[in-house]
Every structure is written in C-alpha cells, then in structure tokens.
Amino acid sequence: MRRYLLKRIPSALLVLLLASFVIFLILRLIPGDPATSLAGPDAPPDAVHAIRDRLGLDRPLPVQYGSWLGALLTGHLGPSYAIGGQVSDLIGNGLGATLELTAGALLLVVLLGGAFGLVGATSRNRAVQAALRVVTTGALAVPPFVSGVLLVLLLAVGLGVLPSGGYRPLSDAPDIAVQYLAMPALCLALPSAAVLGRYLRDGLERTLTEDYIRTATALGVTRRRIVRRHALPNALPPVVTVLGMQVGQLLGGAVLVEAIFAWPGLGQLAQQGVLRRDYPVVQDLLLLLVAVFVLVQLLTDAVYAWLDPRIRWE
Incomplete structure (x- = not known):
C-alpha cells in the first residue's frame, strides 16, 4: 500500500501545480480590480496606483504567481487584501x-x-x-x-x-x-x-x-x-x-x-x-x-x- 501511494504522489503534485496555475489565471481574468474596490469608485488614480503598488498587483503576472507559490511552500500566506488579517488565520x-x-x-x-x-x-x-x-x-x-x-x-x-x-x-x-x-x-x-x-x-x-x-x-x-x-x-x-x-x-x-x-x-x-x-x-x-x-x-x-x-x- 505504501508503495502504491508513493507512486501516486507525483501525479497528485502535478495536479495541484496545474490547478494552482488555472486558479491564479482565472482570478486575474475576472473583470474588476482589487485596488479600485479598496480605494472606492471616486478615488483618484494616484490612490489606486499606490494601493496596487502596496499589494504587488503592478508586478508582472509570472512574478505574482511565483510569489504566491513561494508563500504556499513556506506556509506564510500573507495578508488579506480586503477582509483584513492574515489569510492563514482567516x-x-x-x-x-x-x-x-x-x-x-x-x-x-x-x-x-x-x-x-x-x-x-x-x-x-x-x-x-x-x-x-x-x-x-x-x-x-x-x-x-x-x-x-x-x-x-x-x-x-x-x-x-x-x-x-x-x-x-x-x-x-x-x-x-x-x-x-x-x-x-x-x-x-x-x-x-x-x-x-x-x-x-x-x-x-x-x-x-x-x-x-x-x-x-x-x-x-x-x-x-x-x-x-x-x-x-x-x-x-x-x-x-x-x-x-x-x-x-x-x-x-x-x-x-x-x-x-x-x-x-x-x-x-x-x-x-x-x-x-x-x-x-x-x-x-x-x-x-x-x-x-x-x-x-x-x-x-x-x-x-x-x-x-x-x-x-x-
């Protein structure tokens, strides 16, 4: 049984990796901007840009994806954008x-x-x-x-x-x-x-x-x-x-x-x-x-x- 499960682990990890990529990409394709939602509809562009910079949303998507995977591997999921608090605590x-x-x-x-x-x-x-x-x-x-x-x-x-x-x-x-x-x-x-x-x-x-x-x-x-x-x-x-x-x-x-x-x-x-x-x-x-x-x-x-x-x- 142990040998059977060990042979299945690589395919399971591959599924998780592909799922993480799909999840990350789909969320970025959904219309809307977290920075705009946080700043409010009447916020000036400078305020929206500052929020995007603080949240790291202005970085290239591959960099954001790599940062997310790194956080997952280390167990430090980081802060929530809008709800407040650490994601791991939530x-x-x-x-x-x-x-x-x-x-x-x-x-x-x-x-x-x-x-x-x-x-x-x-x-x-x-x-x-x-x-x-x-x-x-x-x-x-x-x-x-x-x-x-x-x-x-x-x-x-x-x-x-x-x-x-x-x-x-x-x-x-x-x-x-x-x-x-x-x-x-x-x-x-x-x-x-x-x-x-x-x-x-x-x-x-x-x-x-x-x-x-x-x-x-x-x-x-x-x-x-x-x-x-x-x-x-x-x-x-x-x-x-x-x-x-x-x-x-x-x-x-x-x-x-x-x-x-x-x-x-x-x-x-x-x-x-x-x-x-x-x-x-x-x-x-x-x-x-x-x-x-x-x-x-x-x-x-x-x-x-x-x-x-x-x-x-x-």
Whole structure:
C-alpha cells in the first residue's frame, strides 16, 4: 500500500501545480480590480496606483504567481487584501466549522445512501420502491438553496424543533451543537446520499444475479445472510469510489449551504473574498479545496484496492 501511494504522489503534485496555475489565471481574468474596490469608485488614480503598488498587483503576472507559490511552500500566506488579517488565520478560523459540517453531512450520506441502496435492492414491496424513487429523484432534482429553505420552513418555522441557522462548536455543548448542525448537514447530504444509494442499489442488484448467489440460495442460505456476507462486500468497491467523489461535492456545496444557514465556515469566507476581489483568500481557498479532493481520491483508491483483492498495489 505504501508503495502504491508513493507512486501516486507525483501525479497528485502535478495536479495541484496545474490547478494552482488555472486558479491564479482565472482570478486575474475576472473583470474588476482589487485596488479600485479598496480605494472606492471616486478615488483618484494616484490612490489606486499606490494601493496596487502596496499589494504587488503592478508586478508582472509570472512574478505574482511565483510569489504566491513561494508563500504556499513556506506556509506564510500573507495578508488579506480586503477582509483584513492574515489569510492563514482567516482560513484556520473557518476550517473547523466547515469540517464539522462536511463530516456531519458525510455521515448522513453514508447512513441515508446505505439505507436507500439496501432497501432499493432487497425490498420487493412496490410501494416502498416507488417511495424510494420519489425520494432519491427529489433529492437529486432539488438544489440545496431550495431544499435548505424548505427545511427551514418545515423544521424551524413550522415544527420549531431545530434552529433556523447559526453555529455552536461541538466542543462547547455537543447536544446543542448537533441541533444547529442537523439541518445544514441534511441539506448538504441529500443529493450525495441519493447518488450513493443508486450506485449501491445497482451494484447489489447486479451482484444478486451472480451464479454463486443462486448457489447459496439453493443451499438454503437466508437472503439476509447472502446480502450481508456475500453481495454487499462485492458491491462496495465501486461505491467507495463514488463516495470519495462525493466528498469533493460536499466541500463545494458547503459554500452555498453555509450562506443559507449562517454557518461561519470557509464558505462564508469564500463569498466575502469573491465579492471583495480578495485574491489571496480566494485562490488559497480554491487550492485547498483541490488539495483535499486529491487527498481523498488517493485514500479512496487505496481503500478500493484493499476491498478488491484483484487490484494490485504495483
């Protein structure tokens, strides 16, 4: 396993390097100027020029890109243009809340997706099958900004069982923090849970038609034991790959969900950075997202090979 991961590291680093170049270039192609935004629309050209000089925006783009990479390698991300403070501090302050939201959503994805897949593949009740199709189709079709509003109207306004927004750290009061976490995590998890459930259902349905499953059934092995001991382990490897891809979807969707539920994570920080054209904040956040996604893919491939003995580590 160690040899396999070491062979994948160069390609992962290359992906990060290419992603950094694309992120840096796209941000500079977006209309607008951070210096003008900071100085104000009525500022004289000399004031705008002074701000550009102070921020280093008047230097050639290759020099700016090299300075950014150097800062990343040394861990000194520098100051924010518009929000204020050091970028590393801003990211560190919001990272914990975003990780809590993503972890809670991932747990719900596994639980709900597993239930959708298992019930969809094993239930012979037509009403249950129809209900599952409606739920999974709705979870895929309804965007988070709609499902978030619906959840607030139902659970917070209508029933009053959960707070409509806000944040409490898990370390302070876990019982209260879970109440604040429940709705945003559910809103973020629903689309990914529907995707995972469909892949698991399809994988189980294919596996249950294999000859060895028929043989086990003929020998009198119960269906529950067949599913748990034989069908499910063989259907899991591709589902693990899908789950790894959904982690990236969860991190990306957290930006919108945090705005809906006033969750003080990296999503709100990214929103402020984009609106204020704060290049250091936005580009560091985007590259962090890519780095997390690449790391998750490495771990997913390792788990896939561990679950499927046909995959070799070489």
